[in-house]
Amino acid sequence: EILTVTIRVDEISNIIRECIEQYNREVKIVNTDTVLQVRDGIALIHGLDEVMVGELVEFEKGTIGVTLKLESNNVGVVLMGDDLMIQEGISVKGTGKIAQIPVSGAYLGCVINDLAKPIDGWGEISTSKSRLIESPAS
Numbered sequence: 001e002i003l004t005v006t007i008r009v010d011e012i013s014n015i016i017r018e019c020i021e022q023y024n025r026e027v028k029i030v031n032t033d034t035v036l037q038v039r040d041g042i043a044l045i046h047g048l049d050e051v052m053v054g055e056l057v058e059f060e061k062g063t064i065g066v067t068l069k070l071e072s073n074n075v076g077v078v079l080m081g082d083d084l085m086i087q088e089g090i091s092v093k094g095t096g097k098i099a100q101i102p103v104s105g106a107y108l109g110c111v112i113n114d115l116a117k118p119i120d121g122w123g124e125i126s127t128s129k130s131r132l133i134e135s136p137a138s
Helices: 009-022
Strands: 032-039 042-046 055-059 064-070 074-079 091-098 100-103 129-132
Touching: none
Parallel strands: none
Antiparallel strands: 032 042, 032 091, 042 074, 055 064, 055 091, 064 074, 100 129
C-alpha cells in the first residue's frame, strides 16, 4: 500500500507568511548580577553596570531595594524588606524604574511601610499620582 501526500504550495506559503507576521522581535535586556555582601539593611552588589541612582532593583526572592551608591565595580543597595532573605550569591536585577511613592490625600492618617503599602488594616489606597522619592519638597 502506497501513501500519497499532496502538498499545496499556497497553503504552506500562507502558513509561513502568518508565522512571520506574528513573530515578535522585541528584545528585552535584563541587567542581572549577584550579591557580594549584606549588612545592616544594605546589600553590596557586584556589577549592575546599567543601573541609575535611585533605581529599584529586585532580588530573586522578591525583596525590593533602592540603589544609592554606584561605584565602578559594585553598587550599594538599601533593602526595602526582609534582609534575612538576602544572602551572598543570590541574583538581583535592575528594573529600570526610579523609586517613586504614590501621593494622595487618602494617605493622611494612614500607617504605611517603606514601599507605601498600608499596614494599619484599612486596606489598599487608590491614587493616580506618584512622586519621585528623591525630589525637592514643595
